[in-house]
Amino acid sequence: MHLETLDWVIIVSFFIVFIAIGLLVAKKSGKDSNSFFLSDRNMPWWLLGVSMVATTFAADTPNFVAGVIREDGVFGNWIWWSFLLTGMLTVFFYAKLWRRSGITTDLEFYELRYSGKSAAFLRGFRAIYLGVFFNIVIMANVCLAAIKIGHVMFGLSSIEVLLIASPVVVIYSAFGGLKGVLLTDFVQFIIAMVGSIWATIFIVNMPEIGGIENLLSTPAVAAKTAMLPDFSKPELLIPLLIIPLAVQWWSVWYPGAEPGGGGYIAQRMLAAKDEKHATWATLFFNFAHYALRPWPWIIIGLASIIIYPNIESLQAAFPNLNPAFVKNDLSYPAMLTFLPAGLLGIVITSLIAAFMSTISTHLNWGSSYVVNDFYVRFLRKEATGKEQVAVGRISTVVMMLFAGILAFYLEEARDGFNLLLSIGAGTGLLFILRWFWSRINPYSEIAAMLISFVIAAFFFINGKLETPMIEMAGHWQLVLSVAITTIGWVIVTLMTQPSNAETLNSFNSLIFGKESKFKGFGMKILGFFAGVVGVYCSLFAIGNFIYSNILLAFGLTAVAVICGLVIIKSFQKTDS
16 A cells, blocks of 8 residues: 555645644634533534534444445445434434523433432433543544554554544644534535545446446345345344334434434534524434435445455455454455545545544543533532633543543444444433433433443353353344333333422423423424435435436435425424
8 A cells, every 4th residue: 555645745734624623713612611512502504414424424434334235235234224213303303402401411401301419410420421431432433443444554553543643633622622523524524425435436447346337246246235135034134124123223322323312413403503403403414324425335345345255355455454453344444445646645534534523523522521511510610611621621632542542452343333232222212201201310311321231241241251141142132131221211210209390390391381292293203204214215216326226216216305395394384
């Protein structure tokens, strides 16, 4: 792998741009915590929506998708496509509620909705649990992808990759705050999309591939192109389609797809100009995330099957790599080694941008928890705005350091995905219902969190034993975890007292006003289904255009347009 001068000019130029953006907005962003973490709550929907998409376009995402395709085929992506239902639930039911709350972080919700010392404990504990530990796991997974890319593209060691990539993102995150993150996300998203599409076109037309028709007609590739699993094969249908659509989307807490909204998605909604901007930002995110972005990664993943038909061929192509890193997710950066000068620089820049956009968001989001929900709430209530910003900057650096260390202990992008799914299994329904069911209290959330963690830890340890105590497929482990955790927290809810009437009345008055909690519910449900169908039709329409199934593609496009009109009508009815 050899980078030409042109490639280096492109890469270094964008590094300078990202740092410059962070430094230019540093003064305004650093005046107080509201500016640093929410950019004064005046951000437009398009900037927030693009930022959400850029954040979920992590450096590990193309690797993950390519690995899934090589192992299961295109339909294997239903393990994350199913989260569209979660996203649409947020669009139609929760986006306005979050913006209406007026809080700084989604963890502040706990003392808005619940009462007593248990609410305060929950807020503080979740600040460290999610903002630090959970957040570090996510960033470590992204760092792992950067390490693999650095190995393949530059021949760099793990430490060298992190020492080069991390300082830049820490600088503009620590100084620019959320506004710096949003502006760099916008630039990074454009670079990432241009790079991935351009790279796909070049790779498909390589002599070894021979164009899209030849690629799709190759038997080994054709066997992986189906968008839905074979309904006659329950061993594929159940884990890859039925469980994700029937169980996973509403029951599992996963970053970027939290049932009821949350995390950095909530942060973006809270930073919006108003409720409409919060709603449209979330809608754009779901459309772009699920319908627009996947196909370049899918096509490159399919092409990799021709060039690297198995793990052994990947190992042979990169003999100097640690064998532990040679998994199917390595195929994506491996394919990029064929790119010419100039294009290679743009694509590498796009991957660096993807890495930085995700890391910067998680650093800003995580530090907002540390500052607002732990430091100011429990340690120094009198902390000045500048002191809060300083603590946020320090926590940014510390979290990046620990994420880099943890990355050395992961092996594959799918490892982190499965770990996060298992830890959050069974908690999702609680996050959906807590806005509407007054019985839910802090003990409900504490129980859900503890039960899901204990079960996840058990299955993780069980899987590492030479002779496991329980032999059970991963998808059934998820279902069992969801069932036990859900039953557990519901029992705790019914056995404990709800928050006091004063707190509940104050919460309902702020969020719902004098209106019924269920006003316009039917129209919202209609919008929800239209959103789900519309985005899936858009996703499959693009795929069928690529597959040259033109008539089907136009039919799916027509359905998507109709769904779009229904969504607009739904918004008009619920706003009136």
